[in-house]
């Protein structure tokens with residue numbers, strides 16, 4: 001493969017919210033984005049979701065066969081309709097993440113998918129980084145750097161992903177290469193939608209608080225937010241990353257509140273953790289562009305706008321697709337892996353030096 005060859009790749013993401021699989025086409029030479037293409041979404045059924053949820057926290061030595069089959073089938077279903085791509089970037093589903101012990105666990109066999117779909121598949125993006133001493137997450141930052149160039153940004157800005165977990169990337173678009181010192185700073189900010197979803201599921205059997213409607217009726221309990229912010233995670237100097245279940249007692253902290261106040265306070269946790277994270281940026285960002293499902297939550301967006309000293313807007317404001325950015329990221333990273341370009345560096349995962357990673361499985 002020539003270094004300047006543009007590859008049409010479909011990337012997939014099955015995120016921590018366990019709602020389904022996103023797939024999105026991107027065209028890139030592994031450095032610049034040259035175009036975006038078709039996108040699709042395949043929801044997990046309630047039964048599939050239950051299998052995945054029951055498998056969270058499990059490692060390869062545990063019995064994860066049922067969950068693996070759910071993930072593989074869902075990806076095969078959605079990817080079958082992407083017929084005109086050169087390559088697939090397959091993130092899989094994270095079940096467990098413990099970089100401190102040098103391990104992270106994404107299920108789904110990319111070699112099997114390559115055979116089923118007759119296309120090369122790049123997968124297992126995180127293992128090389130954790131084995132090399134990095135956090136193995138977040139991995140979207142190198143793609144965020146390319147997005148900053150694509151939108152023509154000239155001043156430092158932040159991409160904030162509000163998924164199940166929150167993560168952000170500070171980008172200096174004045175730099176030439178994402179692995180260059182001072183180009184990026186990225187880390188997980190704290191829990192985002194996952195606790196809100198868990199609460200809505202427990203109380204109402206609902207998947208999430210649509211548009212923040214319940215939170216809008218409540219008030220933030222500041223004492224609970226302050227107690228939440230005393231968690232040791234917030235004293236760690238970035239880069240740092242989280243497992244979905246790293247704050248196991250988060251819902252216990254709001255049990256004494258009314259439902260509306262409880263959800264408003266969970267939103268307050270997100271706003272406080274993101275605001276704290278922004279104070280750790282090398283230079284104040286000119287703006288914060290929000291991606292991930294949390295950008296639809298009006299209470300989260302209003303809270304962030306109030307708390308931060310710069311404009312906060314969904315990535316749609318700059319022409320990007322906030323539902324598909326992570327899927328696009330793993331397409332982009334697949335091409336970088338195929339070209340042996342770095343996908344992580346000290347300022348994104350804390351790894352000692354910039355490295356590539358992933359496995360490329362030919363059909």
Ligand SMILES: Nc1ncnc2c1ncn2[C@@H]1O[C@H](COP(=O)(O)OP(=O)(O)OP(=O)(O)O)[C@@H](O)[C@H]1O
Pocket residue numbers: 013014015016017018019161162163164165166193194196197207208209210211212291292293294296297326
């Ligand atoms: N209209 C909406 N109102 C409020 N919240 C929403 C809305 N739409 C989506 N969300 C939230 O966004 C979540 C899905 O976000 P997203 O797809 O970015 O997460 P993910 O990719 O699974 O997570 P991660 O980035 O942590 O891997 C939903 O579970 C829900 O909590």
Ligand SMILES: CC(=O)N[C@H]1[C@@H]2OC[C@@H](O2)[C@@H](O)[C@@H]1O[C@H](C)C(=O)O
Pocket residue numbers: 015016094097104136137138139140141163164165166167188241242326
């Ligand atoms: C271990 C893992 O799967 N982490 C996810 C998770 O979901 C959000 C946040 O936590 C981020 O660190 C990461 O995903 C994004 C896509 C990333 O790697 O950039």
